[in-house]
Amino acid sequence: MLFRSDRSVSKILFDINSGGGTVNGVPELADTIYSCPKETTAFTDGKACSAAYWLGSQCRRFVATPSATTASVGVFMAVPDVTKHLEQKGIKMEVFTTGKYKGAGAMGTSLTDDHRAMFNEDISSVKQGFVDHILRVRKNANVVMFEGQPMNAVKAAKNGLITGIAKSRREVISELQKAG
DSSP states (O other): OOGGGGGTTTTTEEOOOOOOOTTHHHHHHHHHHOOOSSEEEEEESSEEHHHHHHHHSSSEEEEEEHHHHHHHOOOOOOOOOOOOHHEEEEEEEOOSSSSSSTTOOOOOOOOHHHHHHHHHHHHHHHHHHHHHHHHHHHHOOOOOGSSSSSEEHHHHHTSSSSSSSSOOOHHHHHHHHHHH
16 A cells, blocks of 8 residues: 555545455455554445455445445355266266365366365355454444345444445545545
């Protein structure tokens, strides 16, 4: 964040509009936002879900318009099993590996119980990191709301996942300017 050391910048507004995405780099960027010495505010008038919410949750304030969609605190991983489709086409996939986890989820193969357990452990660990990051800033957040459900801003505010509701980005910017 280039503005961290710029003395002419006292506040940073993160304007978020994303349904989320992959986890790679998110915890590290969340830590950078959290440790920013400037006043930070996240805002959305669209979506701030999943990974995007994770990042916004690290701002001191998180404001959204009433109809914005936020939260969706959870992690998922999709592994397609196309073995039956390939079998119908006369194709059988064989994967040779050097360990019981190598090749897990390879196209055309089914997962073993060990593979499923490994993936569940991985995504559970990522979710716990997500929750830990949220709770260090949103100490009063209702953890019942951490089951992957997206919610409008009114519900998110009621459950402590965001700090306020605004009519527009302009309103948030005006508040930031008035506060000095």
